[in-house]
Amino acid sequence: MMEKTIALTQRETYAPGRFTEFLWWLSTAEKELLADAVVDRNRHKIIGMTVLTTWAFATLAWTYFFSTVATSGWLAVLLGFFMGFIILTIDRALIKGINKFSKSKLLPLVFRSLLALTIGTFMAQPALLYIFNKEIRLQTSLDNEKKKQLKSQELTDLYKNKQTTLLSEKESLQKELQIKYADVAKARQNFLSETDGSGGTGKVGIKDIAIAKRNEYQKLDGEYQQLVNIEQPKITTIETALKTMDDTIKKEEADFTNYFNDGFLTQIEALNNLIKTNPALQFRYYLLVIILLLIELMPVIAKTILPSGTYDERAMQREAMEKEMVSSNISKEKELKELYNSLAHQNDKEAISAFFDLTKEERNQKITGFSQQWKQEKNQTFNSLWETMKKEVLTRQEH
Template sequence: MSVHMSTMTFSRLQRFFWICSGTPVSVIEKYPTEHSKYIGIGATIFFTAFFAGLSGGYALYFVFAGSAFAGLWALLFGLIWGLAIFNLDRYIVSGINKSSKGLKQFYQASPRLIFAVLIALVIARPLELKIFDKEIREQLRLRYLSDQREMIGKVQSSFREKYALELGQIAGYQKEYDSLSSEVNRLREELKAEVFGSHTATTSGVEGYGTYARNKELVVKAKQTRLEFLAAQLAGLQEYMNRQKAAEGINAQSIQNEKEMDQAVAVAGFADRNWALGELTHSANDVSRSSANAVTFITLLFIAFECAPLIVKLLSDIGPSDVDIREAESRIISQLTSSTFLSRTRIVREYRTPGSKKGGRRAKRYLSNKRW
């Protein structure tokens, strides 16, 4: 019982691959020596379409990333894309004429081979994005971090240009304040030395609060007054600039943290991920060269996979099924292009009632009247 069931399953699978090969099943069944060849061709076409569906669905998933129906749209598009590639591959393979010989076959198949290579490139790219997902995420992190720093730098540069006068005043006041503050501290030390009678190059060495001490104290008070004025001006300008920074969003500019960066990378679109893969494979370091080689080999693998049915059919000898199809097409073309007006097949075809297997009564009457 199990052997019978497995035989039935194999038979159905075999017929399914025959259908995928693009050659009529009725023709393949007549020639047992052709069964394996068309199973291989059909299986290759099917799995190419299967990978195309996965590739297309994965690519569209990033188009709708973040949407509640992203998975549904990706599944629907992947199914449609896989069926489209399946239909194209069947047409490409079935369109090869085995009646030609030698290089003529390759000349006839060259447009189909070019088309197959283009399909392979389209299929391979989204799958390469998935294979190098981890490396792409790291590359996107570096890019987003660089973009944020550049954006913050541009905003701050624009702000500095807009408020150049105020910032210039702050810088001037701050410079004067720092210089004056150092000088006031020095004069206080000199006043203290003068009062205590310490003899230096700037003190009299006479202990007590004398004339020199009073003069130094007046100088300190004058400079202290100027220092307080500068401090008030700086405080007012700083407060004004802080209000302007808050109003124009300067204070809100900051580098994203790890969690925010992960979220940004997770919703990155197809274009960003494709750029990251290209950047990863065109850098000069050893890791990038290794990744570039891997991407090249994957692309070549898909090209070989897509062209395999064509190559198999081109390199294989003319089989019984090819001869059968060629002769059937020749007979049909000969009948359809026959120039004999009294050809029985042509008259029956012209006067036959749609859906009937034989010619109508008008055709029979016409033929009987034309007999001598």
């Protein structure tokens, strides 16, 4: 059986798969040029994989971040994909500008490093929150308790002066009542002692001295009751004010406690406190930040360190050819337009000349007719004839 003869130009045709085309798209390569660049095919697949990895990681990190602040899971996923797409767009824009003919390869790398430092540092935090979730929750509880104690101390300090004043006033009123009551109790005891013979004159019964002591006791007791009626409402008002302050402090403490949550900023604060007090976690935190920075830098690093093959040369030559073809096409189109305008002008001149040649005899006949009519009408002046001739026979200049 005879072998089928294949043309030499068709032996090296290559048809990439859809996934390969997708990786090439991620690497910003032109598949029409890359299909013939055998060595560069795999390089651009590697670059595409680094972009895909960075894209996926950025999407996951942002999705987890938004899950800590968004009320809807679907909203967190959509926002995560949106931010991941932004990172993808930035990566593709940066690596597209890097080739062996680039005037500056350092500028995109420096810019991407600054961007990666910012984004990587931020994305390290959600990753750490996920990894050290139990420890952070415990630290969050401790931090909230400290905040509660601090709030309680602030409220106590806020009402301290007023409470001290009220307590001092209450104590003064109570002391005044106690002194007065002590005088009443002493007078009462003197009266009783006098009546039962255990004190005073030693005589039992109600005698003149006992009556005098009873009157003294009754007088002091009346004064005490009158003082109680005056001072007790003041004491009650003070106690009410103090109780109101205590209730206000408790209410504000309860309201403050209701604001406690495990949101993103709260967890970040707990993470920072853990890093300050935990050297082991501190080491892993910075190690993870470095790893994330490398992940963010992978597309630019891969594009920079991988050697360039024939693809960049093909792209440059193709772009130069397209520029040359654009210039040539514009030049040819200009020539055609100029030729068209020139021929149109020539033909218009000939048409106008033919028009005047063909209408010359009729115009002369019309002039003759106007002249004969002028001769027959004796009242018509020459000026009126001239006006008629200008209107009916002469041409108007173009503007």
